[in-house]
Amino acid sequence: MKIFSEFNKFFNKKPNFIFLIDGLGALLSASLLIVLSYWVDLFGMPKDVLYKLFPIPLFLAFFSISNYLIQPKIFSFRLWIVAMANLMYCILSFSLVIYFYDILTGLGVLYFFSEKFIILVLVFIELRICKNEYTLN
Template identity: 45%
Template structure:
């Protein structure tokens, strides 16, 4: 396959790298949710207990993706499919929570969660390209 995008070319030749990217992204999400947003709840509006639950989910995704990156030698596609679906379900959950807590969320909170979903959906698009590219 001839990709003009160097990142796609690298990921299709080393597909396990997408698990590292996913895992590090999940780690960043967990840190932001558990430590930043919770300490500045007044500026975001999402309840702390909800932020902790979302952070816990992100930690599970992080462990899964990093374990896949380290342990998988072959047959990675089914594992990548699992994290793609999980990421989309996480976005669905986030959107549902934004809708449920809409009256509490600040504009900064809305922006954070919508941007987070946009980044995750972009990651899923990239993961799908890697999945199909080999």
């Protein structure tokens, strides 16, 4: 797990940078939900469900980027909130994939599982940063 130790070194030097990464990723997720709504036949997730999911990553992007710009001195609690919100978004999305599994295409399942995998890796990194921040203070 050398890559995680490299992440730890980087984020120990610039811990607030994780908010920017999270925020940009959330903006990408929100944008892709809109793109997916134009190709329902290709992915299978109903358009109204995609539109209802859209505000969640948009709000997370706003919250994360705001925290990056503000750069709070003690940011662990805010980062923990971001990590938990990401986790809840993953649980909601996985639930929707299970609920709509019969109408999702293989590409749709691949997209949602890939996105959630990336988000869960990010959550893992965020929680490690929170743990390191508490240990350092």
